[in-house]
Amino acid sequence: MTRTIPAPTLDVDRVRADFPILARLVNGHPLAYLDSAATSQKPRPVLDAVREYYERHNANVARSVHTLGTEATEAYEGARAKVAGFIGAGSADEVVFTKNSTESINLVAHAFSSMAADPRFRLGPGDEIVVSEMEHHSNLVPWQLLCQRTGAKLRWFGITEAGRLDLTDLDRLVTERTKLVALVHYSNILGTINPTATVVARARQVGALTLLDASQSVPHLPVDVGVLGADFLAFTGHKMCAPTGIGGLWARADLLEAMPPFLGGGSMIETVLMTGSTYAPPPARFEAGTPPVAKAVGLGAAVDYLRGIGMAAVAEHEKRLTAYALDALATVPEIRIIGPTDLVDRGATISFAFAGVHPHDVGQVLDAQGVQVRVGHHCARPTCARFRVPATTRASCYLYTTTDEIDALVRALAVVRKVFA
Amino acid sequence: MQLDQLYQEIILDHYKHPRGCGLRAPYGAEAHHVNPTCGDEITLRVRVGGGRVEDCSYDATGCSISQASASVLFELVEGASVEEALRDHGAFAELMAGRGTVEPDEEVLQDAVAFVGVARYPARVKCALLPWMAFKDALLRAVGAADERIPAKEG
Numbered sequence: 263m264t265r266t267i268p269a270p271t272l273d274v275d276r277v278r279a280d281f282p283i284l285a286r287l288v289n290g291h292p293l294a295y296l297d298s299a300a301t302s303q304k305p306r307p308v309l310d311a312v313r314e315y316y317e318r319h320n321a322n323v324a325r326s327v328h329t330l331g332t333e334a335t336e337a338y339e340g341a342r343a344k345v346a347g348f349i350g351a352g353s354a355d356e357v358v359f360t361k362n363s364t365e366s367i368n369l370v371a372h373a374f375s376s377m378a379a380d381p382r383f384r385l386g387p388g389d390e391i392v393v394s395e396m397e398h399h400s401n402l403v404p405w406q407l408l409c410q411r412t413g414a415k416l417r418w419f420g421i422t423e424a425g426r427l428d429l430t431d432l433d434r435l436v437t438e439r440t441k442l443v444a445l446v447h448y449s450n451i452l453g454t455i456n457p458t459a460t461v462v463a464r465a466r467q468v469g470a471l472t473l474l475d476a477s478q479s480v481p482h483l484p485v486d487v488g489v490l491g492a493d494f495l496a497f498t499g500h501k502m503c504a505p506t507g508i509g510g511l512w513a514r515a516d517l518l519e520a521m522p523p524f525l526g527g528g529s530m531i532e533t534v535l536m537t538g539s540t541y542a543p544p545p546a547r548f549e550a551g552t553p554p555v556a557k558a559v560g561l562g563a564a565v566d567y568l569r570g571i572g573m574a575a576v577a578e579h580e581k582r583l584t585a586y587a588l589d590a591l592a593t594v595p596e597i598r599i600i601g602p603t604d605l606v607d608r609g610a611t612i613s614f615a616f617a618g619v620h621p622h623d624v625g626q627v628l629d630a631q632g633v634q635v636r637v638g639h640h641c642a643r644p645t646c647a648r649f650r651v652p653a654t655t656r657a658s659c660y661l662y663t664t665t666d667e668i669d670a671l672v673r674a675l676a677v678v679r680k681v682f683a
Numbered sequence: 684m685q686l687d688q689l690y691q692e693i694i695l696d697h698y699k700h701p702r703g704c705g706l707r708a709p710y711g712a713e714a715h716h717v718n719p720t721c722g723d724e725i726t727l728r729v730r731v732g733g734g735r736v737e738d739c740s741y742d743a744t745g746c747s748i749s750q751a752s753a754s755v756l757f758e759l760v761e762g763a764s765v766e767e768a769l770r771d772h773g774a775f776a777e778l779m780a781g782r783g784t785v786e787p788d789e790e791v792l793q794d795a796v797a798f799v800g801v802a803r804y805p806a807r808v809k810c811a812l813l814p815w816m817a818f819k820d821a822l823l824r825a826v827g828a829a830d831e832r833i834p835a836k837e838g
Contacts, residue, residue, distance in 0.1 A: 622721055622746035622810060623690075630686040638721045652722040652744055681690055682747070 270575035277571065278662045280305040291632025294667040299450050299478060299611045299658030300636050301500045304564075308503055311563035315556045323555055324529055324546070338555045341562030342545070348565045349495065350486035351512050358511040358518070358545040359558055363477040364400040366496035366511035367444070369548060370473055371404040373521040374442070376412050380520040382441075382471060387413035390439045392470075394419040394427055394456075395648050396449045399641040401475040401496075405444055414441070421648050425452045425601035432464055440470040447490075448478035451642040451656065452601035453584075453611040455479070462491045471517070477501060482580060482609055482660070484573040487512055499557065504564035508557035511548070518544035525550040568661075576661045580610040583659045587612055587668045594675050600649050610659035613640070616675070619682045621655040627681055628655075631674035633667075688800035689807070690747065697794065698747040703757035707740035711825030716817040718809055723749045727817040729825040736760045736768050739818065748798075748807050753814035755795045760818065765826060771795075772819050779808045 278284050281303045286293050295303060315337060321330035323338045339354070346354040360366045378384040385391075391405050395418055409416045417435055420428040427445075436443055443465045448455045458474055465472045473494035479485055480495075481502035487495055494517070498509035513521075523530055523541050527550035532540040541547045568576065585605055591597050596617040602608045616624050625637035636656045639646045646653060657671055710728035717724045723745030730738040739760050743753045756775075760768040774791045775798070783803035787796040801811045 620746035622723075622748070622807070626689065626804070626807070627686060643722065646722065652724075681686065682695075 270572055270578050272571050272575040272579050272661060274579065274662065274664055278664070280307065280567075281662050282306060282309075284662060288632040288634065289630050292670075294631075294633045294670040296657040296659065296663065296667060296671060297634045297636050298481075298501070298660035298663070299640075299656065301506065302481060302503050302660055303662065304505070304560075305503055305567050307567050308505070308560050308563045312505060312556050312560045315559045320556070322552055334555055337559050337562075338553065341558040341565075344562040344565045345510055346512075348485075348569065349480060349497070349512055350488050352488070353515060355543075355545055356512055356515050356518065358513070358548045359553055360509045360511055360548075361507050361554070362498040362500070362509040363398075363475060363496040364404075364498075366494075366498075366509055367401055367473070367475065368404045369511055369524045370494050370496075370513070370521075371408045372524050374408055374412065378522075382517070383520065385412040385414045385441055388439060389414040389441045390417055390437070391415070392417050392419070392435050392440055392443045392445075394445055395421045396427065396452055396454065396642065396645050397444075397446050398450050398475065398477065399643070400477075401444055401446055401473075402644070405442075415439075419445075421452070421645065424603075425449075425454050427454065427456045427461075429457070429460060432461070436461070436464045436468055436470060438468050440465065440468055442471045442473060444473040444475070446475045446478075447485075448476070448482065448609050448611075449601070449642075449645075450478050450611065451613050451640040451645050451654065453609045453613070453658075454602055455483070455607040455609055457607070458490060458492065466491075478609065478611065481568075483577050493517055499561040499564065502561075502564055503567055504561035505557045508554050508561045510561075515544070518548075521548075523550070524548050527551045529553075571661060579661055580659055580663075581605065583663055583665065583668065584608060584610040584612070586665050587657065587659070587671075590668050590672050594672060596679065597675070600651065600654050610663070611656065612658070613654040613656045615651050615654060616678060619678055621653045623682060624655045624675075624678050627678045628671065628674045631670065631677060633671050633674045635671070689804060691797040691800060693794050693797035694747065694751040694801075697751035697754035701750060701754040703739065703754065703761060704741060704743070706742050707738055710738065710740065711828045712821045714817040714821035714824070716813055716820070718745070718749070718813050721746070721810070723810060723813055725749070725753060725814050725817050727753075727814060727821050729818065729821040731765060731822070731825045731829050734766075735762060735764050736822070737762075741814065741817075743814065745813065746807075746810050748801055748810040749813045752795075752798065752811045755793075755798070756814050756818055759793060759795060765822065768822060769819075772815055775815055776812065778802060779812055 319333040321334040323335045343354040346357045374383045374385045376386045472492040474492045476497045480497040495512040500506040530550040598615045600613040621637035710730045713728045715726045725743040727741040
């Protein structure tokens with residue numbers, strides 16, 4: 263007899279009680295916050311951790327012998343260890359604190375040049391970088407700039423009509439000329455969760471490095487860098503219950519070791535002479551200047567909070583919401599989903615077009631009903647172009663989202679119809 | 684915030700029945716403006732002659748506010764003197780910058796007074812201004828191309 267393992271669950275009412283903002287009214291209606299893909303709300307333990315840090319431990323890090331300085335340093339490095347554990351990193355030294363995913367990706371892009379000492383980072387005419395058409399601008403523009411600087415060529419995977427990564431040309435796109443494949447793990451606009459293992463395997467076969475933009479996956483799915491097998495992982499704190507202004511780059515230790523400094527300044531050096539300097543080992547090499555200590559502490563608290571609930575439970579909750587939302591939106595005849603319409607490898611971030619009404623107007627009417635969605639091209643203009651829409655309306659869920667909020671969205675969409683009929 | 688203050692009947696009417704839309708030739712200058720945050724776009728042409736705006740034609744994609752704004756703009760400036768058109772531009776820009784505190788002059792702005800509600804929504808002000816920015820850009824270049832002097836303000 264086989265035993266079925268019950269799916270992990272979370273008590274959404276208890277979760278919501280941790281998020282003070284969810285109790286407020288917006289335009290006279292209960293807030294229905296459906297914009298967590300843009301930024302998540304913050305639970306009280308995170309807010310408390312930041313406050314307690316400032317009230318009790320605040321000092322500069324890594325340069326003081328006094329008690330507060332020691333406590334601040336321990337809090338900062340403790341947060342790094344928590345983040346490392348959360349993503350399955352082998353060592354805390356493989357986690358560099360940055361301000362967000364954008365900075366993480368730019369940091370990696372900066373390591374590549376025509377003069378790089380390490381051949382893995384040497385890039386010039388004849389070399390190629392591969393991205394996809396569903397990248398957020400943060401995982402596209404840095405590579406365009408790098409290609410302009412070095413003469414390397416940028417190539418990309420397309421997207422199928424169903425909103426999936428088109429891997430038909432995988433072996434023709436990722437070749438011996440490829441130096442790096444930079445791919446979004448979980449699309450912020452389509453909600454697609456990409457088959458990264460297939461792409462990583464091909465990249466490894468041809469000797470290319472791989473970077474995953476995990477901005478949306480680290481907050482919503484159990485993520486283990488050992489399982490993913492990529493070389494770099496970029497993520498941001500504010501989408502996973504932490505404050506804005508703190509994010510991370512995970513990279514294999516031997517790669518970080520081979521990478522040149524990013525920003526120059528205090529804390530990233532070993533010895534400084536007027537004639538030149540030597541640099542600290544990673545991760546300090548990439549963290550010039552006084553870091554955002556309190557924000558890192560907030561990120562550490564966010565990791566504790568999410569671990570307490572369990573990422574498997576978060577993912578399961580969102581899977582149920584996705585099913586509920588896709589069914590609910592299917593009852594609105596004007597709506598066309600932009601992205602996968604089934605539940606396979608798909609997250610609770612759902613973009614749609616409302617026939618005859620511009621997303622700006624949709625978002626405005628929804629806002630008047632207290633429903634907060636994102637409208638626009640979601641920093642993924644090429645994806646919008648691919649689906650022949652100037653912009654989309656996007657509803658995105660998180661661990662605190664309820665089916666009532668999805669119902670509020672559907673009710674508010676009826677008002678859109680009424681106003682623009 | 685009241686939705687009907689934003690989406691006044693006049694605005695919805697201009698949105699559903701835009702006046703003067705479509706690109707026409709000949710024209711003195713053309714401007715293409717985009718709103719990078721939302722992807723709204725407008726291509727707008729201006730022809731000037733004898734110190735007047737002889738035609739203002741446009742092709743726009745975007746939300747109801749930007750579309751209605753282009754239609755209202757057309758009605759105001761078509762046939763107006765260059766000076767009047769610039770005055771209208773100034774009055775509309777002032778209204779949009781006013782966060783709902785500027786009392787619009789209906790004599791000057793006509794249907795555009797309906798945009799007073801838009802000024803209370805900072806996120807939508809750019810939508811309303813898009814056609815006007817394109818218009819000013821095209822107008823000044825059309826004036827330059829026609830070598831017409833913008834008449835100095837009196838007084």
